[in-house]
Amino acid sequence: MADQRLIKQINRARILDAIRLNSPISRSQIAVRVDLDRKSITNLISELIDEGLVVEVGKRRTEKGRPLTLLQLDGREHWVLGISLAENRVSGQIMDLYGHAAQVCAHPFALDSGLGAIMEVVLATYAELKADAPGRAVGVGLAVPGILDPGTSVVHRSVNIPALNGINIRAAVEAFIPEPVFVEEATRAKTLAEKWFGVGREVASFASVDLGIGIGAGLVHNRQLHGDGIQFAGELGHIIIEPGGAPCRCGHHGCLEAYVSDRVLLERINRSESKKWRDLRSVDASRPRVATVLREAGYRVGLALAYLVNIVGPPVLVLNGDLMQFADLVLPEVERGIAAGALPACAERVRVLRSELEEAAALGAGTRVLSEYFEVKGHYWV
Ligand SMILES: [Zn+2]
Structure with missing residues (x-):
């Protein structure tokens, strides 16, 4: 027999989510969205109100019958x-x-x-x-x-x-x-942000790629974040793209991070321009040598992502980090790198997007x- 407590927990979560996505909302509108009998909905909402998670916020007039009481999530105690x-x-x-x-x-x-x-x-x-x-x-x-x-x-x-x-x-x-x-x-936290508030509002499965001083990838498949309960996943920064290449802080040689970490890119750009820009965001990408470094970084990111595309095949890759300040330069190169490394049939099915989230x-x-x-x-x- 199905676990009644678990079913109740799931129904409660579905109701809370219907309120989150459609506030303010009436009980009858919730019933349409969660496909549950009225009595169960009324009881679960009463519990949520007693706990203070949901509050009544007024009434909406209707053409016929009683006005509908509207609900929303609490904004004082939570x-x-x-x-x-x-x-x-x-x-x-x-x-x-x-x-x-x-x-x-x-x-x-x-x-x-x-x-x-x-x-x-x-x-x-x-x-x-x-x-x-x-x-x-x-x-x-x-x-x-x-x-x-x-x-x-x-x-x-x-x-x-x-x-x-x-x-x-x-x-x-x-x-x-x-x-x-x-x-x-x-990286998993940023992926959660994408799932709830970014690209994940539109797609059920995607990979979120975090380009910064460290580099990682988080995977969402059918709305579930991959890696629950395991200690690591998505260590994209330590995929080797140049065997025997530049030393990486992890102890290996030729990792992606050894080439496109914000730290490495900034050092390279400052050296080539004899400048002292403080962070990657502030570099002047209109200078040809700076643009070349940024484009190369994009291509290398693409080469590493090709592994992910071949193995997992996420329909969308969403990239965030300071490198995305230069998305016009970098994204076409990321796509070129993916095309160079992934099976054409796999690469063709992937959309590469820039994250629109601030402070993901x-x-x-x-x-x-x-x-x-x-x-x-x-x-x-x-
Ligand atoms: Zn490494």
Whole structure:
């Protein structure tokens, strides 16, 4: 016999999601969308109202009969904080259950900082967001780059933030964050953001490619994020594109990251132009040598993505990161690299897009908390 409790959890998640996507909405409109009997809907909504997750917000007049009571998600007692710890900055946002950000902030720190200095920036970001929160925070999502044990939240290996190696990151932040903390690997967090708020609103399956100081890929298949419960997946940056080539921080030679990491590209561009641009975003792509470096980077990204295309065949690849500031130059080269490396029949079926999300990592960290409310692990996905 089917597990009644599980069925109830799934129905509850479906109702919450119908409200999230169609607010304000009446009970009868929800009934049309979730295909469930009226009594079950009425009972589940009463529970959600009692818990404070859903609120009644007025009535809509109808042509005949009683006016309809409208429902929406609570905006006072349920806010979530998303904090992204990246290689040289911490960014954060506080958002409501719809994912609307009320406040965003970012604090840079020096590359290769020690653990204590990094934790101080995380704490400052948390304190700033908390002080500005329009309502009660119910959870904190933390996105961290590296190989992460999903059970214990120990960072086994972070190639680009070695200070995190061996650290139980959840325990480290729980020392100063009283709310429940949900830790997610950074590329997976960005992929969650794409699924909920970006390209994933239109397509059920895609790969999200994260181009930064570190490089990774997250996969969504039929709305489910790949890799739940396993310790690593999508380490695109450490695919070898030049055997015996440039040394990579991981210890191998010829990895994609050794050629197109933001850190490597900036060094190369500054050297070729005798300049000192501070980050990849600020380089002048109208200079021919700069443009050449950026185009080459795009081609190499394409060569690495060809492996993903041949093996997994995602219908859409969505790319984010500072390199995408130069999408006009870079994306055609990414497509050329894919065409050079992937089977033509596979390459033809892939659309390559630029992400339209700002601060995908902090948004994704917050989305990790939202998934606790709107998804049922292993059974129902938004
Ligand atoms: Zn490597």
